[in-house]
Amino acid sequence: MIHRPPASEEDFLNLIDRHFATAHPHMRLGRGDDCVRLACPQDMVLSTDLFLEDVHFRRSYFSPADIGHKALAVNISDIAGMGCRPLGFSLGLVIPDDPTLTTAFWNDLLGGMGALAHTHDIPLTGGDLSRGPYLGFSVTVWGTPGPTGRVLTRNTCRPGDAILACGPIGLARAGLFALEELGPEAIALVPHAIRAHLRPTPRVADGLALADIPGVHGAMDLSDGLARDLARLTGPGLGADLTLTESALHPDLIAHCTRTGQPALPFAVLGGEDYALIATAAPDSVPDILARIPQATRIGTVAATPGITVNGQPFDHTGFDHFATHE
Ligand SMILES: Nc1ncnc2c1ncn2[C@@H]1O[C@H](COP(=O)(O)OP(=O)(O)OP(=O)(O)O)[C@@H](O)[C@H]1O
Ligand SMILES: Cc1ncc(C[n+]2csc(CCOP(=O)(O)O)c2C)c(N)n1
Ligand SMILES: [Mg+2]
Structure with a gap:
């Protein structure tokens, strides 16, 4: 079965559960309901990025684990760009009808994403999945400022800086x-x-x-x-x-x-x-x-x-x- 695509949405969600914990201090209620319930600090930053096949990556030279890593990494990078640390993320998946997108492929992809999530100790709080014309990811990540409470922005410099x-x-x-x-x-x-x-x-x-x-x-x-x-x-x-x-x-x-x-x-x-x-x-x-x-x-x-x-x-x-x- 590992060499076939997941047979149902439920199979897919079970696969996700194998790579991402359903409990984390940032979540008061984890995945499985209509919404996640978060335990949020007062001050948060949030960003969304798309990661699309043949626009941002190609399967001919990205391994599945590379795809999973980069889809999340480019989002965490936006949190870093604000001088903040990440707290959690959600994952939108568009999945084409393609027999090569097997359970083994998804295990490797979610493994690459999960390893990076683990490095930053951020939970996957939820998401959505749908059939679509090509492989695509929409990741939303949020975070919070460091101990000083300072957030770094654009448009704040002076000539000579x-x-x-x-x-x-x-x-x-x-x-x-x-x-x-x-x-x-x-x-x-x-x-x-x-x-x-x-x-x-x-x-x-x-x-x-x-x-x-x-x-x-x-x-x-x-x-x-x-x-x-x-x-x-x-x-x-x-x-x-x-x-x-x-x-x-x-x-x-x-x-x-x-x-x-x-x-x-x-x-x-x-x-x-x-x-x-x-x-x-x-x-x-x-x-x-x-x-x-x-x-x-x-x-x-x-x-x-x-x-x-x-x-x-x-x-x-x-x-x-x-x-x-x-x-
Ligand atoms: N579809 C959209 N709807 C609303 N706002 C958007 C949309 N796309 C981009 N923006 C906003 O425009 C700004 C610039 O977006 P962009 O995705 O270029 O961000 P970036 O950080 O410059 O690039 P990257 O996401 O590659 O790091 C962000 O504040 C973003 O939220
Ligand atoms: C197959 C293929 N063709 C071209 C590129 C180059 N590219 C795609 S998106 C982007 C900017 C950042 O993305 P965004 O602005 O969406 O965050 C760049 C430089 C690529 N990675 N793969
Ligand atoms: Mg950016």
């Missing part, structure tokens, strides 16, 4: 392009880039640390690439002067760009799906930030006029947009 990044820039894009070109074979060439694309790590600890430093003015997670997300961080009327050297980029990104004959810096600035955090901060707080978050790097300065420059040159390409035809 430092721009910082926690996590590699552009690496996941190198992984995506290598996988799209070569399939799973790409792992031998650029293993870190492949992992960055398939298994992003939500940077919850970094976000909480940023929220704890008064000089930090704002933050967000980087999903559409610096070229598109920087303007969202600074808000209208401001821009970003980036100072980036190739030596600051990950060697796998350089290897991918060298092999495919393209300049590495623009590739990195366009890069999407890194789920790094970007933050703005008063310049005099940068040493404190770098001391407390050693993996953070300063990548530039907030400019008083809109637009992005990279090492003094205007950067006119835009990053990822679901509705644009070109990057």
